Amino acid sequence: MTIAFMRLVDYYMGVPLCWCFAFLRTVQGWLRLRRFVSQTTRTILVIKCLGMGSVILTLPTLQALRDRYPRARIFFLSFASNREVLELLNPADEVLTIDTASVASFITTTFRAVRRLRKESLDLVVDLEFFAKFPLIICFLAGAKHIAGFDLLLEWWRKALLDFPGFFNYYHHVKDIFLSLAYLVATNDHYYRDFDDYRRRYGLPRITVPQRYNERLAEQLDRLDVPAAARQHLIVVNPNAGKELSPHLKRWPVELFADLSQQLLVQYPESVLIYTGVSDERVYVRSIIDRVRSEYSPVCHRMFDAAGHLSLGELVALFAQSFVFITIDSGPMHLASLVHAPSVCLFGAESFRLYGPLNPRAVVVAKDLYCIPMFTVYDGKKNRLSQNIPMQLITVDEVFEAVATLRTGGEFVESDAHHHSVVREMDAVIARAV
Secondary structure, three states: OOHHHHHHHHHHOHHHHHHHHHHHHHHOOOOOOOOOOOOOOOEEEEEOOOOHHHHHOOHHHHHHHHHHOOOOEEEEEEEHHHHHHHHHHOOOOEEEEEOOOOHHHHHHHHHHHHHHHHHHOOOEEEEOOOOOOHHHHHHHHOOOOOEEEEOOOOOOHHHHHOOEEEOOOOOOOHHHHHHHHHHHHHHOOOOOOOHHHHHHHOOOOOOOOOHHHHHHHHHHHHHOOOOHHHOOOEEEEEOOOOOOOOHHHHOOOHHHHHHHHHHHHHHOOOOEEEEOOOHHHHHHHHHHHHHHHHHOHHHHHHEEEOOOOOOHHHHHHHHHHOOEEEEEOOHHHHHHHOOOOOEEEEEOOOOHHHHOOOOOOEEEEEOOOOOOOOOOHHHOOOOOOOOOHHHHOOOHHHHHHHHHHHHHOOOOOOOOOOOOOOHHHHHHHHEEEO
16 A cells, blocks of 8 residues: 555544544543553553654653563554564564555454454553554554543544643654653653653664674675775765655755765775665666766776665664765664764755754754755645755755765764764754755
């Protein structure tokens, strides 16, 4: 099923169902006056369906819940498209996935997940989808005792379904927006008076790449014929943004990637460029490489196409070993943050203040235009504009300068023991709007 189709179903079927469930919950007295979840809570479900990057940004919230409820069994529900990253990160005691490949598989796996969750008698559900209706339907069908989620004043029925109606604050990073629900459940403080200290305690973790992924990556680089001498100077490029949300608005033009590739290979003669992506993105990656070959043939032999060749674990290992990682706003950008890969991140359609890399070794290159963000959670992330003008305005020289600055700055300054950088630090340390 396509994202557009799922959105239509979520709205036209989800809204009437949520109205009915809200009415039933009100009539049956399911709205509680005492909105407090005991520390003896046994079962917790966290829901985040869409986006690999968003799944990664839930990790601090999961840690906060585990600290608050150390004896609870935590479940994580997501779409099957995120299965690989969930297996890599192992964020919960049990992961349930819903297959969206077809209507039949969606219905089958949804009811299978509901049946599994009903057996657990859920004490708490933390719904990290912003304003989708599907997770609330899951909560009701699974018989959740308490539900925390984001409230929307125009949808009055959310108040009836949510025991902890959270506040989506667009001026904070998504990591902290997710974390605000864990704080609300723990404190019932709707003014978030101590949230600033709380959010500083929970940052994106830094992970160590298992040796087996380093070994598998070495085998893949052998298959690609990447010279052994150049593997200490890998420049990794991710030009793709996934197909969930208007990827063309996030992409940097092919000709600019080609020009940048040529400059990097000339400036860093000991380096090689490795372009990454999933199998569906091979054609786009190939178009960049072919352009370099047609216009800058003397350096094209130092470019390698790894799109569709690497598993997620091998990709993380590649980021950890990279000389520098150049990426547009995407899931791999957040994946690279987990290993603090030196990163240059290009933002256009979305605001880096909301989705920027939580990585003390990252630099953001973006244009501060009034049209950004080009889509928001309030309109279902439907793009209002059709051209990627904010990305087109980012020049090759600006990106190259960011790479040079990142590489010539000597040792990087690491963040605190929790390895986190949030919006305040982002403005001062890792974000660089040009």
